[in-house]
Amino acid sequence: MTPARRLAAGAAALLAWEVAGRFGLVADGALPAPSAILARFWLDRADYPAHVLATVESAFAGFVLGNAVAIAAGLLFALSPAASRLARGVNIALFALPPIAVVPVLVLCLPGTAPRIVLAALGCYFPVMTATVLGLAQADPRAVDLVRAYGGGAGAVLRLVRWRSALPVVLASLRVAAPNAVLGAILAEFGGGGRSGLGAYLIGSLGRADPARLWGIGLAATAIAGLAYGLFAVLAARATGATRAVTIAAEATDAGERSAPPAWRVPLALGSLLLPFALWAGLVSGFDLPPLIAKTPLAVLDYLALGPTAPAAQARLIEALLQTLPLALAGLVAGLAVALTLALLGEVLPGLARLLMPLALVSQTMPLVALTPLLVLLLGRGVAVTLAITVSVTFFPAFVAIAQGLALVPRAALDLPRAYGAPWWKEIGLVALPAALPHLFAAARLGAPRALLGVMIAEWLATGRGLGNLLNQARGRLDYGMIWSVALISVLVSVALYQGVLWIERRTARRLGAG
Structure with a gap:
């Protein structure tokens, strides 16, 4: 599709949006016209500078802190396989951590804007740490040998090559x-x-029944996130001459497991399991937090299993989990289906895929807490809005991974079915999809924790069910034991989903290898 056609398609979409908004054709006016959103934004223009500045300051501080820790950790893990294996449990827990579950914990334990900075830093840690490990591991071994041949040590190899x-x-x-x-x-x-x-x-505007203001706040947040993405895309292009897409390889943190001596594997695996709980207990005691508010692992165990509140707490948690987990699984499957469909469209109809990409990018750059009220206005408060939110947060990372896998299929591998006159769907089914299967599983691993996050945000803000609602109720009742319990269960469920996909992937690989 030529740039002129893309511009025309964008103008047509805006015109259709304007008409639908002016005449209330979507959800009885829940989708306001672009002109109405701009008018509301202009009326509220005095409110935005202070709010935008506060968000940007916290995000920037968290960005610097999170990336500094991530790069340092990546360097350590790349140089020490044992450290990588030992920290594997912490890394996966941080990756699987639903931010919605730890917000109340951070707000209870940290003063001022510290919760905002910490949560921003947590969002940066895993992708940058993994990219650092992958980048250091992908150094050209011939260049490494050259530096060593001239007497360079590990520091010179790290600085000049890796x-x-x-x-x-x-x-x-x-x-x-x-x-x-x-x-x-x-x-x-x-x-x-x-x-x-x-x-x-945003939360102060939810009860005012003003969709135009909500859309204005959401689009302002989207613009900030999009500008941040674009800024570093330009910096990457200037510094390296070309930008490269990063697909997080979940196996990157397994390097220590493959490289550790057999005698060390069991101790390292046990340490990897226990280290997250040790860090949790150490942080609570190290910051001298009030026991009533900050719960240690043993205090949560007492709340859930040993104390007098255990039966009631278990019943509430199980009921909420049974409401959340099926929707998370359904949203994950739906998100992967959308991602696979979009990736295949990119192979068969590139023009249509490029036309859909701006919508995909907007769904990723608009923060979930801003997107959720807008989807509630459009879809109501039932299962539909939960699935829509979950699909919106899972499909794009999955799409990137699957599209990259399809792009890496050697063109020569498609020559055989083409030589026999096979239609395009047989080329994809017999060659492209099997070759891209590892990337499909990687997409599922990336999407599993995000699916739980999407469902919990929908429950917290919209549906009044499941773990998200239980967390909200616990905050209102000052039930600190339940707040920490929901956070723990959320992390354990996310890790279980991640490991479940990894187990299925390994069994599939063994079967394909045996076949």
Whole structure:
């Protein structure tokens, strides 16, 4: 599709949106016209500078902190397989951590804007850490040998070869980290009860029945996240000469397991399992937090299993989990289906795929807490809005992974079915999809924790069910034991989903290898 046609298609879409908004054709006016959104934005223009500045300050501080820790950790894990294996449990827990579950914990334990900074930093850590490990591991071994042949030690190899090899990948990962930092800051603002920031502005506007204002706040948040993404895309292009897409390889943190001596594997695996709980207990005691508010692992165990509140707490948690988990699984499957469909469209009808990409990018750069009220206006508060939110947060990372897998299929591999006159769907089914299967599983691993996050945000803001609603109720009742319990269960469920997909992938690989 030529640029002129794309411009015409965009203008036509805006015109259709204007007509639908002016005549209330979508959800009885829940989708306001672009002109109405701009008019409302202009009337509210005095409100935005302070809120935008507060969000950007927290996101920037978290971005710097999270990336500094991530790059340092990536360097350590790349140089020490044992450290990588030992930290594997912490890394997967941080990746699987639903931010919505830890917002109340951070707000209870940390003062001022610290929860916003920490949540922004957590959003940056995993993609940048993984990209650093991958980039350092992908250094050209011939260049390494050359430096060593001239007497260079490990430091020279790291400085002259490995870091230069990792730089393009790390810079590209910052494009992912920058919008994540914005999302983390807004999410903490939304759940923290403060007065400044776009998240606080959004929650203060929910009860005013003004869709145009909600859309204005959502689009402002989208613009900030999009600008952050674009800024680092330009910096990456300037620094490396070309941008590269980063697909997080979940196996990157397994390098220590493959490289560790057999005698160390069991101790390292046990340490990997226990280290997250040790860090949890250490942080609670190290910051001298009040026991009533900050619960240690043993206190949560007492609340859930040993104390007098255990039966009632277990019943509430199980009921909520049974409401949340099926929707998370359904949303994950739906998100993967949308991602696979879009990736296949990119192979068969590139023009249509390019036309859909702007909508996909908007769904990713608009923070969930801003997107959710808008989808509630359009779809109501039932299962449909939960699935829509879950699909919106899972399909794009999955699409990137699957599209990259399809793009890496050698063109020569498609020559055989083409030589026999096979139609395009047989080429894809017999050659392209089997070759891209590892990337499809990688997409599922990436999407599993995000699916739980999407469902919990929908439950917290819209449906009044499941773990998200239980967390909201616990905050209102000052039930600190339940707040920490929901956070723990959310992380354990996310890790279980991640590991379940990994188990299925490994069994599939064994069967294909045996066949």
